[in-house]
Amino acid sequence: MGKIILEVKDLKTKYVTRFHEDVYAVDSVSLTLEEGKSLGIAGESGCGKSTLALSLMGYYFPPLHYISGSILIDGVDVTSMKPDDVRKKILGTEISYIPQAAMNALNPTQKIIDFLWDVVHTHNKSMSRSEVREMAKERFQALGLPTEVLDKYAVELSGGMKQRTVIAVSTILNPKVLIADEPSSALDVTSQKMVIKMIRELMDKGYIKSMIFITHELPLLYNVTDDIMVMYAGQIVEIGNAREIVFYPKHPYAKGLMESIIVPESGIKSKKLTAIPGAPPNLKHPPEGCRFAERCCYAKPECRIIKPNMIKAASGRYYRCLMKEDELKEAYGYGE
Numbered sequence: 001m002g003k004i005i006l007e008v009k010d011l012k013t014k015y016v017t018r019f020h021e022d023v024y025a026v027d028s029v030s031l032t033l034e035e036g037k038s039l040g041i042a043g044e045s046g047c048g049k050s051t052l053a054l055s056l057m058g059y060y061f062p063p064l065h066y067i068s069g070s071i072l073i074d075g076v077d078v079t080s081m082k083p084d085d086v087r088k089k090i091l092g093t094e095i096s097y098i099p100q101a102a103m104n105a106l107n108p109t110q111k112i113i114d115f116l117w118d119v120v121h122t123h124n125k126s127m128s129r130s131e132v133r134e135m136a137k138e139r140f141q142a143l144g145l146p147t148e149v150l151d152k153y154a155v156e157l158s159g160g161m162k163q164r165t166v167i168a169v170s171t172i173l174n175p176k177v178l179i180a181d182e183p184s185s186a187l188d189v190t191s192q193k194m195v196i197k198m199i200r201e202l203m204d205k206g207y208i209k210s211m212i213f214i215t216h217e218l219p220l221l222y223n224v225t226d227d228i229m230v231m232y233a234g235q236i237v238e239i240g241n242a243r244e245i246v247f248y249p250k251h252p253y254a255k256g257l258m259e260s261i262i263v264p265e266s267g268i269k270s271k272k273l274t275a276i277p278g279a280p281p282n283l284k285h286p287p288e289g290c291r292f293a294e295r296c297c298y299a300k301p302e303c304r305i306i307k308p309n310m311i312k313a314a315s316g317r318y319y320r321c322l323m324k325e326d327e328l329k330e331a332y333g334y335g336e
């Protein structure tokens with residue numbers, strides 16, 4: 001086992017709306033990320049993927065609130081830090097977040113080099129402008145980005161180039177964890193491939209030590225990440241090896257999700273595509289028992305009453321369901 005870079009235990013966070021209602025967007029999330037490993041987060045819209053990303057950075061500003069649990073980044077618990085300390089000491093160096101549509105957030109009046117200067121200067125006041133430029137040039141060259149981009153404004157760049165630039169700038173301080181939230185979804189296929197290639201290079205060249213990749217596009221996760229975590233209504237319902245989860249999911253929701261996609265691999269292409277009927281529960285009032293029970297075709301009466309815990313499967317992955325592995329095997333026709 002490699003060195004653990006990120007360790008999350010029983011994390012619970014919520015939004016408090018302006019009508020003072022609580023939305024339990026992240027509930028009892030536990031995970032570990034080792035050096036050199038990547039984890040993909042999948043799940044339908046509103047299941048809490050982006051909220052989990054924000055929560056992991058320890059960046060708690062209303063309406064997002066920390067409830068309980070721990071987040072250790074290389075041994076340091078960020079949940080006990082003040083937001084200002086998180087900004088100065090953690091963001092960029094320990095953990096970097098590339099939010100959805102990050103490329104559109106670039107300030108149009110700033111040249112890329114000025115944006116880069118701001119990022120570096122926040123953490124290292126002793127570096128001169130020419131040193132930062134040199135550092136940026138080296139990094140851009142290593143990642144196959146033209147160095148002329150440094151003196152351009154964001155509006156002068158194509159969508160794909162803007163996104164790759166944002167990623168290069170956000171990782172300039174070699175964060176231990178990179179969280180990329182739908183980094184390629186707004187791009188054309190060629191630009192998507194270049195973004196993914198660049199993220200892989202960041203890992204391979206050691207500029208980042210680990211990565212969390214959030215996307216709706218499961219086939220992409222399967223090709224990019226070592227492990228996959230499937231979220232449903234604020235909770236992890238299955239986490240483990242990417243290949244095992246894509247081809248032999250255990251949790252009924254993970255199974256439904258995998259059956260609704262095409263995995264480009266022989267023998268799977270001809271699979272019938274299905275959709276999961278119904279909608280996720282309201283996170284202001286999560287159901288008493290299993291959160292997926294309402295939509296689960298395998299649900300029994302007790303599923304609506306008993307909260308399922310995470311079960312460790314024989315293969316080492318975890319799933320949250322009252323069904324034992326032999327029951328799942330019988331129901332699905334596959335399994336250990």
Ligand SMILES: Nc1ncnc2c1ncn2[C@@H]1O[C@H](COP(=O)(O)OP(=O)(O)OP(=O)(O)O)[C@@H](O)[C@H]1O
Pocket residue numbers: 015016017023025043044045046047048049050051052063283
């Ligand atoms: N600012 C907010 N205030 C209150 N509730 C919020 C807020 N932002 C998100 N939520 C709620 O938190 C839950 C999780 O949302 P989140 O955006 O994390 O989901 P997601 O899986 O990232 O969705 P998507 O794939 O569409 O980005 C949803 O029920 C959402 O409505």
